[in-house]
Amino acid sequence: MSSSIRAILSRASRSYVLFVAIGLVVGLTLAPVAFQATSSDGTVAVVPLSGGITGGTSASVGSMLEQAREDPDIEAVVIVSNSGGGSASASEELYLEAKRTSEQMPVVAYVDSAALSGAYYTIAPADTIYAKPASLVGSVGTLANAPTSVEPNTIIATTGSNKLSGGDSREFYTILETLSNSFYNAVEDGRDGRLDITRSELAEAKLYSGAQAVENGMADRIGDRRSAVRAAADQAELDDYDVQILRPNRQALFLSRNSYLASNAPDKRMVSSDYFFDPDDAAPTFLMLPGSYVVDTENEPTTAARNATRPAATAREEVRA
Amino acid sequence: MSDGLGAGGWAKRVGTLVLTVVVVVGIAAGGAFVSDQTSDDDPDRGVSMAEFQPENVTVDRAAAEGEITPDRSVVSEGGTVVIDDSHSNRWDRETIEPLVRGLTRVGYEVEVHQSGDLAAALDDAKALVVIDPGQELPSGDVDDIRRFTGQGGHLMVAGEPNRVGISASLFGTSLTTRESSLTTLGAAYGASVDTAYLRNQETADVNYKWIQTRSTDAEGMADVEQTSMYTAAAVRVRGGEPLLRAAPETRPSDSDDTTDTYPVAVRKNNAVWLGDKTFMRGDRYRVADNEVFLTYLVEFLASSDRDTSQSLDGDSDDDGSGGSQNQTVGGTEPVDSNY
Secondary structure, three states, X not given: OHHHHHHHHHHHHHOOHHHHHHHHHHHHHHHHHHHHHHHOOEEEEEEEEEOOEOHHHHHHHHHHHHHHHXXXXXXXXXXXXEEOOEEHHHHHHHHHHHHHHHOOOOEEEEEEXXXXXXXXXXXXXXXXXXXXXXXXXXXXXXXXXXXXXOOOOOOOOOOOOOOOOOOOHHHHHHHHHHHHHXXXXXXXXXXXXXXXXXXXXXXXXXXXXXXXXXXXXXXXXXXXXXXXXXXXXXXXXXXXXXXXXXXXXXXXXXXXXXXXXXXXXXXXXXXXXXXXXXXXXXXXXXXXXXXXXXXXXXXXXXXXXXXXXXXXXXXXXXXXX | OOOOOOHHHXXXXXXHHHHHHHHHHHHHHXXXXXXXXXXXXXXXXXXOOHHHOHHHHOOOOOOEOOOOOOOHHHOOOOEEEEEEOOXXXXXXXXXXXXXXXXXXXXXXXXXXXXXXXXXXXXXXXXXXXXXXXXXXXXHHHHHHHHHHHHOOOEEEEEOOOOEEEEEEEOOEEEEEEEOOOOHHHHHHOOEEEEEEEEEOOOOXXXXXXXXXEEEOOOOOOOOOOEEEEEOOEEEEEOOOEEEEEEOOOOEEXXXXXXXXXXXXXXXXXXXXXEXXXXXXXXXXXXXXXXXXXXXXXXXXXXXXXXXXXXXXXXOOOOOOOOOEEEEEEEOOOOOOOOO
């Protein structure tokens, strides 16, 4: 028995079969390393910004941007926007994450359906902004429900005259303007002299089509997602590159059907405007959204009213100064 | 030991192994520490936030101080000012309180005309105030006002641009549009109040709809330097003299035209037309020089030389209509003797 095994090994050692087999094993083991070493100079990460911006969006997109910064293979980022903005606070957070990323690597933005208000804030630090004719850009500014004017009474006692109201209406508008000034500054800083409209015109919060945005400097070029990816690779000086599409870990909530339809987010749904805004709220909610997204002009019950979990509302009509 | 290593040989080898592990772990830990130092101590490394710094974002507001100080030497001796509330006028106590206070300080009574014959209400009045009517004044009332001003009575009209409001109720929100119904009264005086509000993104009191105005060289306006108006409309009066004009670069909400410097307060003879009612409200009349302009308006209303013994009907003081239903505010004696 042992002599027959020795004979087989002797034959094998003399033939090429064993060496080829060993060569295949070693070759296949090293192949991925060799492939990685020769096929790509780096990776362009695609980060989707989809739906209304909330703290969840901010955490999710922020995490993707952080991942891009920390992954040594990722050399550039493309932010794809299908968003009309959202919470002012969350939008500021995203702006800073995008800015932090742009300090480290090229960031290119592509406006798919929309980059409005808080979403435009987010992409403001991008080195280049791509848009297409049907893209909507702009609505730079802040809105909020004005706080209800209340004063301490026999039911609620306070230690200061503004403890209940937070201040008078001029104080409130001052806060609103301060938030917006930060926004305008960020846009001017990000566009770095490329805006062809004045600050006053920017503050008018108009919506622009992609073509108009390129014309007025709120975007740089007409192009699609591939254009943006290629530009990001060029800016990172990548001749050969991989594209890695990062996926959010949460459902995208859309206020705009326009963006909802355009988005390819795997998990998405439409939400009512009162998810973001309820004019009956006593405390202000600061939003960076186009007003048309949150003002329900049809006299139909809002979700909040349908749920009617609070005391029955009395009709309230406001025409503010 | 079968391999010939003694206890000392094994100890050296184990010691070498432990030392190697310690060195490797130490290097790794030291590297991690250095990495943490560079990332955590300066989380905003490379990110400037100049655009967010307070000095770059905070807003300067016009001071809100001062008081209405009408000069008693320029007003007529006592009288009554009627405030119209019979045409679905949109004002509340907060809107008129500073004006009423100014008038009572110079010894004037204020009557609120809520229903009935306007002529009867104006018979013994020196001045009439019409604020943001929600329905057009009928021709009879316009004729009465024309006769009233023809006899020397003073008229102050405060209009508003068209306003879009949000109505919220249990059944949802909806948009409603309000407009000052001043077409018939304005036509009788060659006056019109624009439907678009004025806006200015550069020169404003905090918000773009809170425009700043500059006074003209009109008589009595020397002490008014700058006022703030809150969602105001341009006012045009044929042959009138502008008292206040919107700051340069102000434009209507429906236009980008900045070529005009829009008048928001115009006087023609004994009628003054205003494009805003909010500037005289309790929480706004002190902003900038609003209180000085309101002083001008108080003096204007209280300086009529109308002879109240004249009837507006031309034949009788009592037209038999049963008079009007008025509420009286204030008194004939000055509230504050300092004025």
